[in-house]
Amino acid sequence: DQQVKQNSPSLSVQEGRISILNCDYTNSMFDYFLWYKKYPAEGPTFLISISSIKDKNEDGRFTVFLNKSAKHLSLHIVPSQPGDSAVYFCAASVRSGGGADGLTFGKGTHLIIQP
Amino acid sequence: ETGVTQTPRHLVMGMTNKKSLKCEQHLGHNAMYWYKQSAKKPLELMFVYNFKEQTENNSVPSRFSPECPNSSHLFLHLHTLQPEDSALYLCASSQGYDDVISYEQYFGPGTRLTVT
Numbered sequence: 001d002q003q004v005k006q007n008s009p010s011l012s013v014q015e016g017r018i019s020i021l022n023c024d025y026t027n028s029m030f031d032y033f034l035w036y037k038k039y040p041a042e043g044p045t046f047l048i049s050i051s052s053i054k055d056k057n058e059d060g061r062f063t064v065f066l067n068k069s070a071k072h073l074s075l076h077i078v079p080s081q082p083g084d085s086a087v088y089f090c091a092a093s094v095r096s097g098g099g100a101d102g103l104t105f106g107k108g109t110h111l112i113i114q115p
Numbered sequence: 116e117t118g119v120t121q122t123p124r125h126l127v128m129g130m131t132n133k134k135s136l137k138c139e140q141h142l143g144h145n146a147m148y149w150y151k152q153s154a155k156k157p158l159e160l161m162f163v164y165n166f167k168e169q170t171e172n173n174s175v176p177s178r179f180s181p182e183c184p185n186s187s188h189l190f191l192h193l194h195t196l197q198p199e200d201s202a203l204y205l206c207a208s209s210q211g212y213d214d215v216i217s218y219e220q221y222f223g224p225g226t227r228l229t230v231t
Contacts, residue, residue, distance in 0.1 A: 004157070020231055043119070043223050043224045045222070046219040069138075075152030089158070100145075105157040106157055107156070108157070
C-alpha cells in the first residue's frame with residue numbers, strides 16, 4: 001500500500017509558465033516532506049522541504065505548499081525553464097527523534113518543459 | 116571527490132556470486148542509507164545507519180548484508196541474489212536532525228545491478 005502517491009506520471013508545461021506537481025499521502029504521522037529532482041543516470045537531488053508546522057515554503061522559483069487536512073502537497077515552479085525537465089519525487093518522513101529516518105517516496109512525475 | 120560516490124556504477128552478477136557495493140560520503144554527515152529502486156516502483160528504504168549503528172532494517176532479506184565501518188563509508192554485501200533483485204541501488208547520507216534543524220538526504224548516482 002503506497003503511503004505517498006504521485007498520480008501524474010508525466011506533465012508537459014510550456015517554458016515560462018507555471019509547473020504544478022502534486023503529491024498525496026495517507027500516513028498522518030508524516031511530519032516532514034521533501035521534493036527531489038532526478039536527471040537520468042544521476043541520483044536524486046534535493047530541491048525543497050517543508051515541516052508539518054508550516055503550510056508554505058519558498059526558495060527562488062520553487063514553492064511547496066502543504067495542506068495537512070487534505071494530506072496533500074504541491075510543488076510550484078515559476079517560471080518553468082528547460083533545465084527543469086526531469087523526474088520529480090515527493091518524499092515524506094516520520095521524525096522519530098533518533099536523528100535519522102528513512103524517507104518514503106512517491107513514484108515520481110516526469111516534467112517536460114516545452115520550448 | 117565531493118558529495119556521495121558509489122562504486123561500481125554498473126554490476127552484472129550471477130545468482131551464485133558474492134559482490135559488494137560501496138558508498139562513500141565526503142560531506143561530514145553522520146547518517147547513511149541504502150535505498151532500492153525497482154522498475155516502475157518508488158524508491159524503497161532498505162537500511163539506515165546513524166553514527167555507524169544500524170537503526171533501521173526495512174524487512175530486507177538476509178541475502179543483502181550492510182556494513183558501516185565508519186560514518187563516511189557504507190557497504191552492501193550481496194550473495195545468492197535472485198533475478199528480481201535487479202534494480203538501481205542508491206546510497207544517501209544526511210546530517211541527521213535535532214528539534215530545531217531539519218535535514219535533507221544527499222544521494223549518490225546509484226549502482227545499476229543486474230542479476231542473471
